[in-house]
Amino acid sequence: MVEISSSHTSWATPVLRSQSHKEVPVPRLEAGDDNGCLNHAFNTVANVEQEKLEDMLEALLNPDTASKIKFRLDKGVPTGEKPQPPVEEGFALSNVRVVVDQSMAFAVLDLDYPVKMPIYLYGSKSEVHVDHVLKKAPNAQISADLVETDLAARLTGEELRNGVVVVPDDVFEACLQPLTEEAQAQPRGLGLSLKEGVDHKASVYHTCEEAKSGEGKPIATGTISVGKTVYADWDDVNMDPAAENDGVVSYHSGGSGSRQLPAAPSQARSAFASPSYIMKRGFGRLGSCDAAKVEPRLQRW
Structure with a gap:
Protein backbone atom coordinates (compact mmCIF):
# COMPACT_ATOMS: atom_id res chain seq x y z
CA MET A 1 0.00 0.00 0.00
CA MET A 104 -12.15 24.41 5.84
CA ALA A 105 -13.70 27.78 5.00
CA PHE A 106 -13.31 30.46 7.66
CA ALA A 107 -17.03 30.33 8.42
CA VAL A 108 -16.80 26.72 9.62
CA LEU A 109 -13.47 26.86 11.44
CA ASP A 110 -13.53 26.53 15.22
CA LEU A 111 -12.75 29.53 17.40
CA ASP A 112 -10.51 27.51 19.71
CA TYR A 113 -8.07 24.64 19.39
CA PRO A 114 -9.30 21.29 20.72
CA VAL A 115 -8.07 20.33 24.17
CA LYS A 116 -6.93 16.95 22.85
CA MET A 117 -5.79 16.27 19.31
CA PRO A 118 -8.44 14.69 17.03
CA ILE A 119 -7.14 12.39 14.30
CA TYR A 120 -8.82 10.93 11.23
CA LEU A 121 -8.24 7.17 11.22
CA TYR A 122 -9.02 5.09 8.15
CA GLY A 123 -7.84 2.12 6.13
CA SER A 124 -8.61 -1.56 6.51
CA LYS A 125 -8.33 -4.35 9.03
CA SER A 126 -4.74 -4.94 7.94
CA GLU A 127 -3.52 -1.36 7.39
CA VAL A 128 -4.53 1.76 9.33
CA HIS A 129 -3.45 5.34 8.64
CA VAL A 130 -4.04 8.66 10.38
CA ASP A 131 -4.27 12.39 9.58
CA HIS A 132 -4.50 15.26 12.03
CA VAL A 133 -7.92 16.94 11.91
CA LEU A 134 -7.48 20.62 11.01
CA LYS A 135 -10.25 22.74 12.54
CA LYS A 136 -8.34 25.89 13.50
CA ALA A 137 -5.72 28.06 11.82
CA PRO A 138 -2.77 28.28 12.02
CA ASN A 139 -2.13 24.60 12.49
CA ALA A 140 0.17 21.65 11.83
CA GLN A 141 -0.20 18.88 9.31
CA ILE A 142 0.63 15.52 10.88
CA SER A 143 0.15 12.30 8.92
CA ALA A 144 1.25 8.79 9.83
CA ASP A 145 1.37 5.64 7.76
CA LEU A 146 0.72 2.10 8.95
CA VAL A 147 0.11 2.93 12.59
CA GLU A 148 0.03 0.23 15.25
CA THR A 149 -3.36 -0.07 16.93
CA ASP A 150 -5.76 -2.56 18.43
CA LEU A 151 -8.66 -0.34 17.37
CA ALA A 152 -8.94 -1.98 13.94
CA ALA A 153 -10.12 -5.19 15.57
CA ARG A 154 -12.85 -3.25 17.38
CA LEU A 155 -14.11 -1.37 14.32
CA THR A 156 -15.97 -2.73 11.32
CA GLY A 157 -14.46 -2.81 7.86
CA GLU A 158 -17.01 -0.22 6.77
CA GLU A 159 -16.08 2.13 9.63
CA LEU A 160 -12.41 1.89 8.69
CA ARG A 161 -13.18 2.36 5.01
CA ASN A 162 -15.29 5.46 5.66
CA GLY A 163 -12.99 6.87 8.32
CA VAL A 164 -13.52 7.63 12.00
CA VAL A 165 -12.09 10.15 14.47
CA VAL A 166 -9.64 9.03 17.15
CA VAL A 167 -8.81 11.16 20.20
CA PRO A 168 -5.74 10.01 22.17
CA ASP A 169 -6.15 10.56 25.90
CA ASP A 170 -2.70 12.08 26.41
CA VAL A 171 -2.01 14.00 23.18
CA PHE A 172 -2.89 17.57 24.07
CA GLU A 173 -3.22 20.32 21.49
CA ALA A 174 -4.76 23.57 22.78
CA CYS A 175 -1.99 24.14 25.31
CA LEU A 176 0.67 23.94 22.57
CA GLN A 177 -1.02 25.73 19.68
CA PRO A 178 -0.11 27.66 17.71
CA LEU A 179 3.22 25.89 17.43
CA THR A 180 6.22 28.19 17.68
CA GLU A 181 9.18 28.81 15.39
CA GLU A 182 11.32 26.88 17.86
CA ALA A 183 9.05 23.84 17.47
CA GLN A 184 9.35 24.09 13.69
CA ALA A 185 13.13 24.10 14.01
CA GLN A 186 13.21 20.70 15.72
CA PRO A 187 13.27 18.20 12.81
CA ARG A 188 13.10 15.13 15.04
CA GLY A 189 10.20 16.21 17.25
CA LEU A 190 6.50 16.31 16.50
CA GLY A 191 5.95 19.28 18.77
CA LEU A 192 2.90 17.53 20.20
CA SER A 193 2.99 14.68 22.70
CA LEU A 194 2.56 12.07 19.99
CA LYS A 195 5.62 9.90 20.43
CA GLU A 196 7.04 7.25 18.14
CA GLY A 197 6.50 3.74 19.44
CA VAL A 198 4.46 4.85 22.46
CA ASP A 199 1.02 3.32 23.00
CA HIS A 200 -1.49 6.10 23.53
CA LYS A 201 -4.86 5.21 25.01
CA ALA A 202 -7.55 6.55 22.70
CA SER A 203 -11.28 6.81 22.12
CA VAL A 204 -13.00 6.53 18.74
CA TYR A 205 -15.98 8.55 17.51
CA HIS A 206 -17.93 8.62 14.26
CA THR A 207 -17.44 12.39 13.82
CA CYS A 208 -15.39 15.31 15.12
CA GLU A 209 -18.55 16.88 16.48
CA GLU A 210 -19.23 13.86 18.70
CA ALA A 211 -15.66 13.91 19.97
CA LYS A 212 -15.66 17.67 20.58
CA SER A 213 -18.98 17.90 22.39
CA GLY A 214 -18.08 15.24 24.91
CA GLU A 215 -21.66 14.04 24.72
CA GLY A 216 -21.13 11.26 22.23
CA LYS A 217 -20.27 7.83 23.58
CA PRO A 218 -17.08 6.36 22.07
CA ILE A 219 -17.75 3.57 19.59
CA ALA A 220 -14.47 1.93 20.63
CA THR A 221 -11.49 2.41 22.93
CA GLY A 222 -7.99 1.04 22.70
CA THR A 223 -4.41 2.07 21.97
CA ILE A 224 -2.64 3.65 19.01
CA SER A 225 1.03 4.36 18.28
CA VAL A 226 2.90 5.88 15.36
CA GLY A 227 6.07 4.49 13.84
CA LYS A 228 8.77 6.00 11.66
CA THR A 229 6.55 6.92 8.68
CA VAL A 230 5.36 10.26 10.03
CA TYR A 231 5.14 13.51 8.08
CA ALA A 232 4.77 16.76 10.02
CA ASP A 233 4.72 20.34 8.74
CA TRP A 234 4.21 23.58 10.69
CA ASP A 235 5.41 25.94 7.97
CA ASP A 236 4.10 25.35 4.46
CA VAL A 237 0.64 24.32 5.60
CA ASN A 238 0.10 27.79 7.06
CA MET A 239 1.51 29.93 4.27
CA ASP A 240 -0.61 31.93 1.83
CA PRO A 241 0.51 31.14 -1.73
CA ALA A 242 -2.03 33.48 -3.35
CA ALA A 243 0.69 35.65 -4.88
CA GLU A 244 2.00 32.65 -6.83
CA ASN A 245 -1.32 31.84 -8.50
Missing part, protein backbone atom coordinates in the same frame (compact mmCIF):
# COMPACT_ATOMS: atom_id res chain seq x y z
CA VAL A 2 1.30 3.45 -0.90
CA GLU A 3 0.19 6.47 1.08
CA ILE A 4 0.34 10.06 -0.08
CA SER A 5 -0.39 12.83 2.33
CA SER A 6 -1.13 16.32 1.10
CA SER A 7 -1.84 19.75 2.36
CA HIS A 8 -3.22 20.92 -0.94
CA THR A 9 -4.72 24.27 -1.82
CA SER A 10 -8.46 24.68 -1.57
CA TRP A 11 -11.32 24.81 0.91
CA ALA A 12 -12.12 21.26 1.98
CA THR A 13 -10.50 18.15 3.41
CA PRO A 14 -10.96 15.05 1.27
CA VAL A 15 -9.34 11.72 1.91
CA LEU A 16 -8.91 9.85 -1.35
CA ARG A 17 -8.28 6.29 -2.38
CA SER A 18 -7.18 5.41 -5.90
CA GLN A 19 -5.18 3.17 -8.18
CA SER A 20 -2.62 4.18 -10.76
CA HIS A 21 -3.16 3.28 -14.41
CA LYS A 22 0.34 1.87 -14.61
CA GLU A 23 2.92 0.49 -12.26
CA VAL A 24 4.95 3.38 -10.91
CA PRO A 25 8.33 2.62 -9.31
CA VAL A 26 8.46 4.00 -5.78
CA PRO A 27 12.07 4.27 -4.60
CA ARG A 28 12.97 4.67 -0.95
CA LEU A 29 15.27 7.48 0.16
CA GLU A 30 18.27 6.96 2.38
CA ALA A 31 17.70 7.63 6.06
CA GLY A 32 18.35 11.25 6.89
CA ASP A 33 17.59 12.51 3.35
CA ASP A 34 14.00 13.15 4.27
CA ASN A 35 13.28 16.75 3.16
CA GLY A 36 11.05 17.36 6.13
CA CYS A 37 9.70 13.91 6.89
CA LEU A 38 10.22 12.98 10.51
CA ASN A 39 12.43 9.92 11.04
CA HIS A 40 11.70 8.37 7.64
CA ALA A 41 12.22 8.66 3.92
CA PHE A 42 9.29 9.61 1.73
CA ASN A 43 8.23 10.46 -1.81
CA THR A 44 5.64 12.87 -3.17
CA VAL A 45 3.02 12.75 -5.90
CA ALA A 46 1.52 15.85 -7.55
CA ASN A 47 -0.50 16.78 -10.60
CA VAL A 48 1.58 18.03 -13.54
CA GLU A 49 -0.68 20.81 -14.82
CA GLN A 50 -1.95 23.74 -12.78
CA GLU A 51 -5.53 23.02 -11.77
CA LYS A 52 -8.16 24.15 -9.33
CA LEU A 53 -8.48 21.35 -6.81
CA GLU A 54 -12.27 21.10 -6.95
CA ASP A 55 -12.10 20.65 -10.73
CA MET A 56 -9.31 18.11 -10.41
CA LEU A 57 -11.28 16.02 -7.93
CA GLU A 58 -14.37 16.18 -10.12
CA ALA A 59 -12.32 14.94 -13.06
CA LEU A 60 -10.70 12.15 -11.04
CA LEU A 61 -14.09 10.90 -9.90
CA ASN A 62 -15.30 10.68 -13.52
CA PRO A 63 -13.92 7.63 -15.41
CA ASP A 64 -14.25 9.56 -18.68
CA THR A 65 -11.90 12.34 -17.55
CA ALA A 66 -9.69 10.78 -14.86
CA SER A 67 -7.02 9.72 -17.35
CA LYS A 68 -6.61 13.32 -18.58
CA ILE A 69 -4.98 14.40 -15.32
CA LYS A 70 -1.32 13.47 -15.22
CA PHE A 71 0.80 13.10 -12.11
CA ARG A 72 4.48 13.01 -11.23
CA LEU A 73 6.45 11.14 -8.58
CA ASP A 74 9.42 12.75 -6.81
CA LYS A 75 11.88 11.82 -4.11
CA GLY A 76 11.00 13.91 -1.09
CA VAL A 77 9.54 17.37 -1.64
CA PRO A 78 10.98 19.23 -4.66
CA THR A 79 12.61 22.47 -3.51
CA GLY A 80 14.58 25.33 -5.00
CA GLU A 81 14.51 26.93 -8.42
CA LYS A 82 15.79 23.79 -10.16
CA PRO A 83 14.55 20.69 -8.31
CA GLN A 84 15.73 17.22 -9.25
CA PRO A 85 13.89 15.56 -12.19
CA PRO A 86 10.91 13.41 -11.15
CA VAL A 87 11.29 9.68 -10.77
CA GLU A 88 8.23 9.20 -12.99
CA GLU A 89 6.00 11.66 -14.81
CA GLY A 90 2.83 11.51 -16.89
CA PHE A 91 0.97 8.67 -15.20
CA ALA A 92 -2.74 8.78 -14.28
CA LEU A 93 -4.85 7.71 -11.29
CA SER A 94 -8.11 5.80 -11.43
CA ASN A 95 -10.78 4.39 -9.11
CA VAL A 96 -10.63 7.45 -6.84
CA ARG A 97 -12.89 7.41 -3.80
CA VAL A 98 -13.48 10.36 -1.47
CA VAL A 99 -13.45 9.21 2.14
CA VAL A 100 -13.62 12.55 3.98
CA ASP A 101 -14.66 15.92 2.55
CA GLN A 102 -14.64 18.51 5.32
CA SER A 103 -14.96 22.22 4.55
CA ASP A 246 -2.41 33.59 -11.64
CA GLY A 247 -4.81 31.29 -13.45
CA VAL A 248 -6.11 27.77 -13.87
CA VAL A 249 -7.27 25.56 -16.71
CA SER A 250 -10.38 23.46 -16.15
CA TYR A 251 -10.69 19.96 -17.58
CA HIS A 252 -14.44 20.48 -17.82
CA SER A 253 -14.70 23.83 -19.59
CA GLY A 254 -14.45 22.30 -23.04
CA GLY A 255 -11.67 24.72 -23.95
CA SER A 256 -8.12 25.61 -23.13
CA GLY A 257 -8.63 29.04 -21.60
CA SER A 258 -7.67 30.02 -18.09
CA ARG A 259 -9.71 31.95 -15.55
CA GLN A 260 -8.94 34.15 -12.59
CA LEU A 261 -10.20 33.33 -9.11
CA PRO A 262 -10.27 35.63 -6.09
CA ALA A 263 -7.43 35.28 -3.63
CA ALA A 264 -8.18 33.32 -0.48
CA PRO A 265 -8.14 34.99 2.95
CA SER A 266 -4.68 35.41 4.42
CA GLN A 267 -4.89 32.44 6.81
CA ALA A 268 -6.78 30.19 4.43
CA ARG A 269 -5.34 28.29 1.53
CA SER A 270 -5.92 29.67 -1.95
CA ALA A 271 -8.02 27.79 -4.47
CA PHE A 272 -5.25 26.70 -6.80
CA ALA A 273 -1.48 26.43 -7.08
CA SER A 274 1.13 25.93 -9.76
CA PRO A 275 2.34 22.31 -10.08
CA SER A 276 5.82 23.10 -8.73
CA TYR A 277 4.29 24.31 -5.47
CA ILE A 278 1.50 21.78 -5.03
CA MET A 279 4.05 19.32 -3.72
CA LYS A 280 6.14 21.94 -1.94
CA ARG A 281 3.14 23.13 0.03
CA GLY A 282 2.75 19.92 1.98
CA PHE A 283 2.57 16.67 0.02
CA GLY A 284 3.80 14.09 2.46
CA ARG A 285 5.53 10.77 2.33
CA LEU A 286 4.96 7.37 0.85
CA GLY A 287 5.16 4.49 3.23
CA SER A 288 5.50 0.82 2.32
CA CYS A 289 4.37 0.34 -1.24
CA ASP A 290 2.51 -1.90 -3.61
CA ALA A 291 3.14 -0.12 -6.91
CA ALA A 292 -0.33 -0.90 -8.25
CA LYS A 293 -2.07 0.87 -5.38
CA VAL A 294 -2.03 4.53 -4.47
CA GLU A 295 -3.88 6.01 -1.53
CA PRO A 296 -3.70 9.81 -1.62
CA ARG A 297 -4.93 11.86 1.30
CA LEU A 298 -5.42 15.53 0.58
CA GLN A 299 -5.81 17.99 3.43
CA ARG A 300 -7.04 21.22 1.90
CA TRP A 301 -7.46 24.69 3.38
Whole structure:
Protein backbone atom coordinates (compact mmCIF):
# COMPACT_ATOMS: atom_id res chain seq x y z
CA MET A 1 0.00 0.00 0.00
CA VAL A 2 1.30 3.45 -0.90
CA GLU A 3 0.19 6.47 1.08
CA ILE A 4 0.34 10.06 -0.08
CA SER A 5 -0.39 12.83 2.33
CA SER A 6 -1.13 16.32 1.10
CA SER A 7 -1.84 19.75 2.36
CA HIS A 8 -3.22 20.92 -0.94
CA THR A 9 -4.72 24.27 -1.82
CA SER A 10 -8.46 24.68 -1.57
CA TRP A 11 -11.32 24.81 0.91
CA ALA A 12 -12.12 21.26 1.98
CA THR A 13 -10.50 18.15 3.41
CA PRO A 14 -10.96 15.05 1.27
CA VAL A 15 -9.34 11.72 1.91
CA LEU A 16 -8.91 9.85 -1.35
CA ARG A 17 -8.28 6.29 -2.38
CA SER A 18 -7.18 5.41 -5.90
CA GLN A 19 -5.18 3.17 -8.18
CA SER A 20 -2.62 4.18 -10.76
CA HIS A 21 -3.16 3.28 -14.41
CA LYS A 22 0.34 1.87 -14.61
CA GLU A 23 2.92 0.49 -12.26
CA VAL A 24 4.95 3.38 -10.91
CA PRO A 25 8.33 2.62 -9.31
CA VAL A 26 8.46 4.00 -5.78
CA PRO A 27 12.07 4.27 -4.60
CA ARG A 28 12.97 4.67 -0.95
CA LEU A 29 15.27 7.48 0.16
CA GLU A 30 18.27 6.96 2.38
CA ALA A 31 17.70 7.63 6.06
CA GLY A 32 18.35 11.25 6.89
CA ASP A 33 17.59 12.51 3.35
CA ASP A 34 14.00 13.15 4.27
CA ASN A 35 13.28 16.75 3.16
CA GLY A 36 11.05 17.36 6.13
CA CYS A 37 9.70 13.91 6.89
CA LEU A 38 10.22 12.98 10.51
CA ASN A 39 12.43 9.92 11.04
CA HIS A 40 11.70 8.37 7.64
CA ALA A 41 12.22 8.66 3.92
CA PHE A 42 9.29 9.61 1.73
CA ASN A 43 8.23 10.46 -1.81
CA THR A 44 5.64 12.87 -3.17
CA VAL A 45 3.02 12.75 -5.90
CA ALA A 46 1.52 15.85 -7.55
CA ASN A 47 -0.50 16.78 -10.60
CA VAL A 48 1.58 18.03 -13.54
CA GLU A 49 -0.68 20.81 -14.82
CA GLN A 50 -1.95 23.74 -12.78
CA GLU A 51 -5.53 23.02 -11.77
CA LYS A 52 -8.16 24.15 -9.33
CA LEU A 53 -8.48 21.35 -6.81
CA GLU A 54 -12.27 21.10 -6.95
CA ASP A 55 -12.10 20.65 -10.73
CA MET A 56 -9.31 18.11 -10.41
CA LEU A 57 -11.28 16.02 -7.93
CA GLU A 58 -14.37 16.18 -10.12
CA ALA A 59 -12.32 14.94 -13.06
CA LEU A 60 -10.70 12.15 -11.04
CA LEU A 61 -14.09 10.90 -9.90
CA ASN A 62 -15.30 10.68 -13.52
CA PRO A 63 -13.92 7.63 -15.41
CA ASP A 64 -14.25 9.56 -18.68
CA THR A 65 -11.90 12.34 -17.55
CA ALA A 66 -9.69 10.78 -14.86
CA SER A 67 -7.02 9.72 -17.35
CA LYS A 68 -6.61 13.32 -18.58
CA ILE A 69 -4.98 14.40 -15.32
CA LYS A 70 -1.32 13.47 -15.22
CA PHE A 71 0.80 13.10 -12.11
CA ARG A 72 4.48 13.01 -11.23
CA LEU A 73 6.45 11.14 -8.58
CA ASP A 74 9.42 12.75 -6.81
CA LYS A 75 11.88 11.82 -4.11
CA GLY A 76 11.00 13.91 -1.09
CA VAL A 77 9.54 17.37 -1.64
CA PRO A 78 10.98 19.23 -4.66
CA THR A 79 12.61 22.47 -3.51
CA GLY A 80 14.58 25.33 -5.00
CA GLU A 81 14.51 26.93 -8.42
CA LYS A 82 15.79 23.79 -10.16
CA PRO A 83 14.55 20.69 -8.31
CA GLN A 84 15.73 17.22 -9.25
CA PRO A 85 13.89 15.56 -12.19
CA PRO A 86 10.91 13.41 -11.15
CA VAL A 87 11.29 9.68 -10.77
CA GLU A 88 8.23 9.20 -12.99
CA GLU A 89 6.00 11.66 -14.81
CA GLY A 90 2.83 11.51 -16.89
CA PHE A 91 0.97 8.67 -15.20
CA ALA A 92 -2.74 8.78 -14.28
CA LEU A 93 -4.85 7.71 -11.29
CA SER A 94 -8.11 5.80 -11.43
CA ASN A 95 -10.78 4.39 -9.11
CA VAL A 96 -10.63 7.45 -6.84
CA ARG A 97 -12.89 7.41 -3.80
CA VAL A 98 -13.48 10.36 -1.47
CA VAL A 99 -13.45 9.21 2.14
CA VAL A 100 -13.62 12.55 3.98
CA ASP A 101 -14.66 15.92 2.55
CA GLN A 102 -14.64 18.51 5.32
CA SER A 103 -14.96 22.22 4.55
CA MET A 104 -12.15 24.41 5.84
CA ALA A 105 -13.70 27.78 5.00
CA PHE A 106 -13.31 30.46 7.66
CA ALA A 107 -17.03 30.33 8.42
CA VAL A 108 -16.80 26.72 9.62
CA LEU A 109 -13.47 26.86 11.44
CA ASP A 110 -13.53 26.53 15.22
CA LEU A 111 -12.75 29.53 17.40
CA ASP A 112 -10.51 27.51 19.71
CA TYR A 113 -8.07 24.64 19.39
CA PRO A 114 -9.30 21.29 20.72
CA VAL A 115 -8.07 20.33 24.17
CA LYS A 116 -6.93 16.95 22.85
CA MET A 117 -5.79 16.27 19.31
CA PRO A 118 -8.44 14.69 17.03
CA ILE A 119 -7.14 12.39 14.30
CA TYR A 120 -8.82 10.93 11.23
CA LEU A 121 -8.24 7.17 11.22
CA TYR A 122 -9.02 5.09 8.15
CA GLY A 123 -7.84 2.12 6.13
CA SER A 124 -8.61 -1.56 6.51
CA LYS A 125 -8.33 -4.35 9.03
CA SER A 126 -4.74 -4.94 7.94
CA GLU A 127 -3.52 -1.36 7.39
CA VAL A 128 -4.53 1.76 9.33
CA HIS A 129 -3.45 5.34 8.64
CA VAL A 130 -4.04 8.66 10.38
CA ASP A 131 -4.27 12.39 9.58
CA HIS A 132 -4.50 15.26 12.03
CA VAL A 133 -7.92 16.94 11.91
CA LEU A 134 -7.48 20.62 11.01
CA LYS A 135 -10.25 22.74 12.54
CA LYS A 136 -8.34 25.89 13.50
CA ALA A 137 -5.72 28.06 11.82
CA PRO A 138 -2.77 28.28 12.02
CA ASN A 139 -2.13 24.60 12.49
CA ALA A 140 0.17 21.65 11.83
CA GLN A 141 -0.20 18.88 9.31
CA ILE A 142 0.63 15.52 10.88
CA SER A 143 0.15 12.30 8.92
CA ALA A 144 1.25 8.79 9.83
CA ASP A 145 1.37 5.64 7.76
CA LEU A 146 0.72 2.10 8.95
CA VAL A 147 0.11 2.93 12.59
CA GLU A 148 0.03 0.23 15.25
CA THR A 149 -3.36 -0.07 16.93
CA ASP A 150 -5.76 -2.56 18.43
CA LEU A 151 -8.66 -0.34 17.37
CA ALA A 152 -8.94 -1.98 13.94
CA ALA A 153 -10.12 -5.19 15.57
CA ARG A 154 -12.85 -3.25 17.38
CA LEU A 155 -14.11 -1.37 14.32
CA THR A 156 -15.97 -2.73 11.32
CA GLY A 157 -14.46 -2.81 7.86
CA GLU A 158 -17.01 -0.22 6.77
CA GLU A 159 -16.08 2.13 9.63
CA LEU A 160 -12.41 1.89 8.69
CA ARG A 161 -13.18 2.36 5.01
CA ASN A 162 -15.29 5.46 5.66
CA GLY A 163 -12.99 6.87 8.32
CA VAL A 164 -13.52 7.63 12.00
CA VAL A 165 -12.09 10.15 14.47
CA VAL A 166 -9.64 9.03 17.15
CA VAL A 167 -8.81 11.16 20.20
CA PRO A 168 -5.74 10.01 22.17
CA ASP A 169 -6.15 10.56 25.90
CA ASP A 170 -2.70 12.08 26.41
CA VAL A 171 -2.01 14.00 23.18
CA PHE A 172 -2.89 17.57 24.07
CA GLU A 173 -3.22 20.32 21.49
CA ALA A 174 -4.76 23.57 22.78
CA CYS A 175 -1.99 24.14 25.31
CA LEU A 176 0.67 23.94 22.57
CA GLN A 177 -1.02 25.73 19.68
CA PRO A 178 -0.11 27.66 17.71
CA LEU A 179 3.22 25.89 17.43
CA THR A 180 6.22 28.19 17.68
CA GLU A 181 9.18 28.81 15.39
CA GLU A 182 11.32 26.88 17.86
CA ALA A 183 9.05 23.84 17.47
CA GLN A 184 9.35 24.09 13.69
CA ALA A 185 13.13 24.10 14.01
CA GLN A 186 13.21 20.70 15.72
CA PRO A 187 13.27 18.20 12.81
CA ARG A 188 13.10 15.13 15.04
CA GLY A 189 10.20 16.21 17.25
CA LEU A 190 6.50 16.31 16.50
CA GLY A 191 5.95 19.28 18.77
CA LEU A 192 2.90 17.53 20.20
CA SER A 193 2.99 14.68 22.70
CA LEU A 194 2.56 12.07 19.99
CA LYS A 195 5.62 9.90 20.43
CA GLU A 196 7.04 7.25 18.14
CA GLY A 197 6.50 3.74 19.44
CA VAL A 198 4.46 4.85 22.46
CA ASP A 199 1.02 3.32 23.00
CA HIS A 200 -1.49 6.10 23.53
CA LYS A 201 -4.86 5.21 25.01
CA ALA A 202 -7.55 6.55 22.70
CA SER A 203 -11.28 6.81 22.12
CA VAL A 204 -13.00 6.53 18.74
CA TYR A 205 -15.98 8.55 17.51
CA HIS A 206 -17.93 8.62 14.26
CA THR A 207 -17.44 12.39 13.82
CA CYS A 208 -15.39 15.31 15.12
CA GLU A 209 -18.55 16.88 16.48
CA GLU A 210 -19.23 13.86 18.70
CA ALA A 211 -15.66 13.91 19.97
CA LYS A 212 -15.66 17.67 20.58
CA SER A 213 -18.98 17.90 22.39
CA GLY A 214 -18.08 15.24 24.91
CA GLU A 215 -21.66 14.04 24.72
CA GLY A 216 -21.13 11.26 22.23
CA LYS A 217 -20.27 7.83 23.58
CA PRO A 218 -17.08 6.36 22.07
CA ILE A 219 -17.75 3.57 19.59
CA ALA A 220 -14.47 1.93 20.63
CA THR A 221 -11.49 2.41 22.93
CA GLY A 222 -7.99 1.04 22.70
CA THR A 223 -4.41 2.07 21.97
CA ILE A 224 -2.64 3.65 19.01
CA SER A 225 1.03 4.36 18.28
CA VAL A 226 2.90 5.88 15.36
CA GLY A 227 6.07 4.49 13.84
CA LYS A 228 8.77 6.00 11.66
CA THR A 229 6.55 6.92 8.68
CA VAL A 230 5.36 10.26 10.03
CA TYR A 231 5.14 13.51 8.08
CA ALA A 232 4.77 16.76 10.02
CA ASP A 233 4.72 20.34 8.74
CA TRP A 234 4.21 23.58 10.69
CA ASP A 235 5.41 25.94 7.97
CA ASP A 236 4.10 25.35 4.46
CA VAL A 237 0.64 24.32 5.60
CA ASN A 238 0.10 27.79 7.06
CA MET A 239 1.51 29.93 4.27
CA ASP A 240 -0.61 31.93 1.83
CA PRO A 241 0.51 31.14 -1.73
CA ALA A 242 -2.03 33.48 -3.35
CA ALA A 243 0.69 35.65 -4.88
CA GLU A 244 2.00 32.65 -6.83
CA ASN A 245 -1.32 31.84 -8.50
CA ASP A 246 -2.41 33.59 -11.64
CA GLY A 247 -4.81 31.29 -13.45
CA VAL A 248 -6.11 27.77 -13.87
CA VAL A 249 -7.27 25.56 -16.71
CA SER A 250 -10.38 23.46 -16.15
CA TYR A 251 -10.69 19.96 -17.58
CA HIS A 252 -14.44 20.48 -17.82
CA SER A 253 -14.70 23.83 -19.59
CA GLY A 254 -14.45 22.30 -23.04
CA GLY A 255 -11.67 24.72 -23.95
CA SER A 256 -8.12 25.61 -23.13
CA GLY A 257 -8.63 29.04 -21.60
CA SER A 258 -7.67 30.02 -18.09
CA ARG A 259 -9.71 31.95 -15.55
CA GLN A 260 -8.94 34.15 -12.59
CA LEU A 261 -10.20 33.33 -9.11
CA PRO A 262 -10.27 35.63 -6.09
CA ALA A 263 -7.43 35.28 -3.63
CA ALA A 264 -8.18 33.32 -0.48
CA PRO A 265 -8.14 34.99 2.95
CA SER A 266 -4.68 35.41 4.42
CA GLN A 267 -4.89 32.44 6.81
CA ALA A 268 -6.78 30.19 4.43
CA ARG A 269 -5.34 28.29 1.53
CA SER A 270 -5.92 29.67 -1.95
CA ALA A 271 -8.02 27.79 -4.47
CA PHE A 272 -5.25 26.70 -6.80
CA ALA A 273 -1.48 26.43 -7.08
CA SER A 274 1.13 25.93 -9.76
CA PRO A 275 2.34 22.31 -10.08
CA SER A 276 5.82 23.10 -8.73
CA TYR A 277 4.29 24.31 -5.47
CA ILE A 278 1.50 21.78 -5.03
CA MET A 279 4.05 19.32 -3.72
CA LYS A 280 6.14 21.94 -1.94
CA ARG A 281 3.14 23.13 0.03
CA GLY A 282 2.75 19.92 1.98
CA PHE A 283 2.57 16.67 0.02
CA GLY A 284 3.80 14.09 2.46
CA ARG A 285 5.53 10.77 2.33
CA LEU A 286 4.96 7.37 0.85
CA GLY A 287 5.16 4.49 3.23
CA SER A 288 5.50 0.82 2.32
CA CYS A 289 4.37 0.34 -1.24
CA ASP A 290 2.51 -1.90 -3.61
CA ALA A 291 3.14 -0.12 -6.91
CA ALA A 292 -0.33 -0.90 -8.25
CA LYS A 293 -2.07 0.87 -5.38
CA VAL A 294 -2.03 4.53 -4.47
CA GLU A 295 -3.88 6.01 -1.53
CA PRO A 296 -3.70 9.81 -1.62
CA ARG A 297 -4.93 11.86 1.30
CA LEU A 298 -5.42 15.53 0.58
CA GLN A 299 -5.81 17.99 3.43
CA ARG A 300 -7.04 21.22 1.90
CA TRP A 301 -7.46 24.69 3.38
